[in-house]
Amino acid sequence: MRILFLTQWFQPENFFKGLPFAKALKERGHDVEVLTGFPNYPGGKLYPGYQVRFYQKEVMDGITVHRVPLYPSHDRSPLRRILNYVSFSLSALLLGPWLVKKPEVVYVYNLVTLGVPAFLFRFLFNSKVIIDITDLWPESVSSSKMVHNRIAILVLNSFCSWVYRSAERLSVVTPGYKYELLKRGITPDKIEVIYNW
Numbered sequence: 001m002r003i004l005f006l007t008q009w010f011q012p013e014n015f016f017k018g019l020p021f022a023k024a025l026k027e028r029g030h031d032v033e034v035l036t037g038f039p040n041y042p043g044g045k046l047y048p049g050y051q052v053r054f055y056q057k058e059v060m061d062g063i064t065v066h067r068v069p070l071y072p073s074h075d076r077s078p079l080r081r082i083l084n085y086v087s088f089s090l091s092a093l094l095l096g097p098w099l100v101k102k103p104e105v106v107y108v109y110n111l112v113t114l115g116v117p118a119f120l121f122r123f124l125f126n127s128k129v130i131i132d133i134t135d136l137w138p139e140s141v142s143s144s145k146m147v148h149n150r151i152a153i154l155v156l157n158s159f160c161s162w163v164y165r166s167a168e169r170l171s172v173v174t175p176g177y178k179y180e181l182l183k184r185g186i187t188p189d190k191i192e193v194i195y196n197w
Contacts, residue, residue, distance in 0.1 A: 002031045004103035004121065006114050008070070008088045010036040011060060012047050017109055022063045034065040035096050037088045040072035055095065066099045068092060085113045092117035103127045112137045115163030128168045136177050
């Protein structure tokens with residue numbers, strides 16, 4: 001199966017569901033590609049040897065990694081954090097379809113903002129979309145005090161619910177997340193509880 005691993009964060013950023021996860025999928029016989037940004041998490045500064053470019057391709061332990069531009073930031077500024085998330089989502093949306101093989105499955109890691117590019121892949125290539133939820137939005141955003149405006153939270157909640165409802169499958173890390181999604185009207189057969197490996 002051709003799997004596109006769509007994630008804003010990937011090695012050399014220290015994410016256990018990054019390169020180790022992609023390699024585990026490959027070891028099970030899948031053709032895996034990664035679409036990600038330029039590494040800057042958690043400090044918001046680019047890692048040594050990297051600079052933001054229009055496009056960069058790497059091969060890491062046999063996995064093809066496509067990097068597209070983003071605004072590097074991870075500080076306490078709501079505006080810069082939003083720019084960080086939205087810039088990568090837009091780059092994945094506009095550049096991603098031209099860079100990767102036609103995926104059968106788009107596996108979205110964590111960020112609900114990546115729902116839009118994932119659904120474009122589905123529209124163009126008839127891909128299935130799986131969203132791996134390790135932070136439930138908008139709850140994680142509002143609890144972090146990054147967004148205070150009540151109307152903005154309501155808009156974000158509507159967007160998140162649309163993304164969660166629109167995916168073929170949702171993977172959550174706790175039964176509590178599944179319960180919260182059920183309260184939003186997501187059908188239980190779409191949700192799988194898969195604990196962190």
